[in-house]
Amino acid sequence: MTTQVDDATRERRVLDRIETARRRRPKLRDEHITMAHGAGGKATAALVDAVFLEAFRNPALEALDDGAHVDAGGARLVLTTDSYVVTPLFFPGGCIGDLAVNGTVNDLAVCGAKPLYLTCGFVLEEGFAVADLRRVVAAMAEAARTAGVTLVTGDTKVVPRGRADGCYVNTTGLGLFHPGGSTLDDESPMEGVVAADDPVGPWPVGYTPPGHRPTEPDRLDRLGMAHARPGDVVLVSGPIGDHGITIMLARGELDLEADLRSDTAPLSGLVERLLTATSGPEHGGGVRAMRDATRGGVATVLNELAMAAGVGVVIDEDAVPVREAVRGAAELLGIDPLYVACEGRLVAVVAPEAADAALAALLADPLGAGATVIGRVVDDPPGLVLLNTAFGGTRIVDMLVGDPLPRIC
Amino acid sequence: MTTQVDDATRERRVLDRIETARRRRPKLRDEHITMAHGAGGKATAALVDAVFLEAFRNPALEALDDGAHVDAGGARLVLTTDSYVVTPLFFPGGCIGDLAVNGTVNDLAVCGAKPLYLTCGFVLEEGFAVADLRRVVAAMAEAARTAGVTLVTGDTKVVPRGRADGCYVNTTGLGLFHPGGSTLDDESPMEGVVAADDPVGPWPVGYTPPGHRPTEPDRLDRLGMAHARPGDVVLVSGPIGDHGITIMLARGELDLEADLRSDTAPLSGLVERLLTATSGPEHGGGVRAMRDATRGGVATVLNELAMAAGVGVVIDEDAVPVREAVRGAAELLGIDPLYVACEGRLVAVVAPEAADAALAALLADPLGAGATVIGRVVDDPPGLVLLNTAFGGTRIVDMLVGDPLPRIC
Numbered sequence: 037m038t039t040q041v042d043d044a045t046r047e048r049r050v051l052d053r054i055e056t057a058r059r060r061r062p063k064l065r066d067e068h069i070t071m072a073h074g075a076g077g078k079a080t081a082a083l084v085d086a087v088f089l090e091a092f093r094n095p096a097l098e099a100l101d102d103g104a105h106v107d108a109g110g111a112r113l114v115l116t117t118d119s120y121v122v123t124p125l126f127f128p129g130g131c132i133g134d135l136a137v138n139g140t141v142n143d144l145a146v147c148g149a150k151p152l153y154l155t156c157g158f159v160l161e162e163g164f165a166v167a168d169l170r171r172v173v174a175a176m177a178e179a180a181r182t183a184g185v186t187l188v189t190g191d192t193k194v195v196p197r198g199r200a201d202g203c204y205v206n207t208t209g210l211g212l213f214h215p216g217g218s219t220l221d222d223e224s225p226m227e228g229v230v231a232a233d234d235p236v237g238p239w240p241v242g243y244t245p246p247g248h249r250p251t252e253p254d255r256l257d258r259l260g261m262a263h264a265r266p267g268d269v270v271l272v273s274g275p276i277g278d279h280g281i282t283i284m285l286a287r288g289e290l291d292l293e294a295d296l297r298s299d300t301a302p303l304s305g306l307v308e309r310l311l312t313a314t315s316g317p318e319h320g321g322g323v324r325a326m327r328d329a330t331r332g333g334v335a336t337v338l339n340e341l342a343m344a345a346g347v348g349v350v351i352d353e354d355a356v357p358v359r360e361a362v363r364g365a366a367e368l369l370g371i372d373p374l375y376v377a378c379e380g381r382l383v384a385v386v387a388p389e390a391a392d393a394a395l396a397a398l399l400a401d402p403l404g405a406g407a408t409v410i411g412r413v414v415d416d417p418p419g420l421v422l423l424n425t426a427f428g429g430t431r432i433v434d435m436l437v438g439d440p441l442p443r444i445c
Numbered sequence: 446m447t448t449q450v451d452d453a454t455r456e457r458r459v460l461d462r463i464e465t466a467r468r469r470r471p472k473l474r475d476e477h478i479t480m481a482h483g484a485g486g487k488a489t490a491a492l493v494d495a496v497f498l499e500a501f502r503n504p505a506l507e508a509l510d511d512g513a514h515v516d517a518g519g520a521r522l523v524l525t526t527d528s529y530v531v532t533p534l535f536f537p538g539g540c541i542g543d544l545a546v547n548g549t550v551n552d553l554a555v556c557g558a559k560p561l562y563l564t565c566g567f568v569l570e571e572g573f574a575v576a577d578l579r580r581v582v583a584a585m586a587e588a589a590r591t592a593g594v595t596l597v598t599g600d601t602k603v604v605p606r607g608r609a610d611g612c613y614v615n616t617t618g619l620g621l622f623h624p625g626g627s628t629l630d631d632e633s634p635m636e637g638v639v640a641a642d643d644p645v646g647p648w649p650v651g652y653t654p655p656g657h658r659p660t661e662p663d664r665l666d667r668l669g670m671a672h673a674r675p676g677d678v679v680l681v682s683g684p685i686g687d688h689g690i691t692i693m694l695a696r697g698e699l700d701l702e703a704d705l706r707s708d709t710a711p712l713s714g715l716v717e718r719l720l721t722a723t724s725g726p727e728h729g730g731g732v733r734a735m736r737d738a739t740r741g742g743v744a745t746v747l748n749e750l751a752m753a754a755g756v757g758v759v760i761d762e763d764a765v766p767v768r769e770a771v772r773g774a775a776e777l778l779g780i781d782p783l784y785v786a787c788e789g790r791l792v793a794v795v796a797p798e799a800a801d802a803a804l805a806a807l808l809a810d811p812l813g814a815g816a817t818v819i820g821r822v823v824d825d826p827p828g829l830v831l832l833n834t835a836f837g838g839t840r841i842v843d844m845l846v847g848d849p850l851p852r853i854c
Binding site: 070072094121159173187194199204 | 473589604605
């Protein structure tokens with residue numbers, strides 16, 4: 037009887053934590069779209085909650101991961117979509133074309149899927165140079181070859197001058213879910229249900245409505261933001277913010293020159309290496325969640341993690357890898373590098389037993405050469421990200437507010 | 446021996462016809478994008494050939510059908526993508542939201558796939574009213590429910606004022622290829638290869654480069670534009686041009702009022718009915734090809750058919766169903782209703798033995814209530830569409846030139 041009471045108390049505490057975290061989700065109050073709604077931070081989350089989730093309730097969408105797990109004809113697949121409106125279209129290290137391919141490949145990869153096929157949809161502005169379009173398309177083709185994906189269908193629309201900005205690209209990706217990416221085999225099938233004897237997880241996905249119980253797709257795997265649990269270790273795969281700062285410098289808005297290039301790259305190989313290295317039973321649950329840190333940067337990824345899993349995240353400022361040029365430019369812009377987009381870096385949350393193997397796997401790949409452990413997942417405060425500063429203090433790393441770096445991707 | 450010579454002669458004649466048809470494909474000469482490149486006609490075809498096919502050669506893309514047949518995890522799937530830039534966003538009979546869902550559902554359906562999942566990508570203009578976004582999203586949700594598809598993931602980007610026009614939407618669809626939609630079981634497995642003893646088909650897909658032999662995805666089914674052959678019958682499922690003319694009237698650019706509504710509707714049910722009704726061995730090859738007649742209208746669909754299969758198409762002006770209001774408005778605009786977009790009508794090419802069953806199946810569905818036989822596929826001239834006019838003459842129905850009805854979808 038004592039045990040039962042304890043279990044009930046624990047379960048209530050867990051649900052309280054999730055509720056507390058959920059209350060921290062921002063609310064939509066705007067009557068008109070602002071640039072902030074596209075920045076990937078607080079306003080985007082509010083818009084998604086109030087408009088899209090409200091209209092399209094279903095478990096795949098509500099997981100709010102980078103891609104949706106779906107089943108078709110017996111195959112377990114992941115679908116993901118992204119539109120790209122970056123300006124300028126061409127920048128050191130890449131262009132909108134390879135960015136669009138890599139971004140979608142990465143969204144599939146961090147969902148544990150092997151990227152297979154891409155579609156692309158162009159919205160072109162009347163007057164756009166065909167030579168520029170050729171460059172963009174050539175970069176897409178080259179990026180697709182590198183990532184081993186096939187672009188199988190596309191669409192082109194043209195709008196009059198002044199109704200676009202040269203060229204916008206949507207890429208949608210289809211990937212095959214990699215059973216090796218799931219740790220399901222090693223653990224109990226109790227998935228998507230709050231287990232009373234396991235007060236730290238797994239949780240139902242953070243944003244599902246009260247009473248909703250995740251169905252099939254959630255139950256099939258344990259890879260996703262909602263699966264982080266206290267004790268887990270947080271890693272990044274390399275220096276952060278290169279892409280965002282490169283774009284700002286390329287616009288010439290800062291009176292600053294720096295030898296920086298976008299980090300745009302396909303992370304599917306790195307992810308496979310990471311999953312393989314941490315799949316053994318000696319690595320506990322292995323990889324719990326991965327996310328490429330694009331709009332809103334690492335800070336946004338960690339906040340989404342904290343809210344989805346009802347956990348806290350503590351990171352050490354000193355441990356976060358930032359290039360000097362990025363740090364300098366970010367300081368001039370008055371923004372924290374933690375909010376600056378990368379396009380070839382991932383954040384991984386791994387079981388404590390898997391931390392060493394995960395770090396070693398990342399470091400062994402050229403795209404993970406600068407990988408570090410930046411922090412850990414904690415019980416309290418649920419839904420918040422804390423930073424231990426270089427000066428020994430602690431501050432809250434909130435979700436991105438406003439849009440300090442518009443049209444970065 | 447005589448037979449062999451005959452076979453060789455026939456085969457050469459077939460290849461000559463395909464070559465003749467291919468030469469009719471327009472060439473890209475523009476240095477800048479014009480509205481015509483987005484109109485779905487000649488300029489679009491030239492752009493697709495010169496820029497996209499050139500960069501992304503692969504059999505799935507080169508089929509140039511409305512969707513790409515792909516294989517993932519053993520499942521036979523169809524992927525399709527479309528961006529929507531229609532103006533105005535709201536019009537009689539629908540809005541950009543249901544248009545985007547129905548359009549992508551229809552592309553899957555005419556490829557013989559059961560639509561399962563959609564993704565959506567929004568590009569919003571700063572200042573766009575959240576209330577309008579809600580209306581668009583509600584229409585998407587309702588259309589998805591009607592069509593039985595699930596919207597599983599999305600993306601939102603925002604661009605500054607003057608860099609879009611309220612709201613652009615990309616929808617990408619994933620469908621499960623319906624074996625009932627293929628007539629493979631009834632025929633020989635000689636697919637994607639010019640069979641010497643069968644001089645009228647099946648053809649390799651019209652736009653593949655010399656020496657290319659279609660691989661797996663092409664070989665798996667016989668549904669697609671390239672499969673039309675002389676003797677086949679061409680049907681449309683109802684009055685054409687309602688959508689395009691409704692949009693032009695909604696813009697107020699014509700000093701004209703008419704009781705017209707967009708025909709936007711999901712055709713997946715109609716397609717299933719059509720395929721089921723024509724699947725028996727008594728219906729010959731059954732349905733050879735379907736296409737929803739959107740940008741560029743029925744004329745463009747027929748031209749693509751003629752070029753893809755290296756055949757001629759002859760239609761009867763009197764047999765093409767056009768509402769009086771559409772005919773009147775088209776006359777005022779100086780365009781032929783054959784070029785005006787529909788968003789809920791399909792063109793079907795069926796074996797002669799299947800014509801009666803096909804027409805009956807279409808007529809039995811509310812969405813096919815106005816279906817008619819409009820013409821037939823012929824040997825000569827390959828790559829051309831001819832119209833028998835109401836006055837007893839004959840004229841060529843060329844591909845759409847320019848963009849008489851911009852931003853219709």
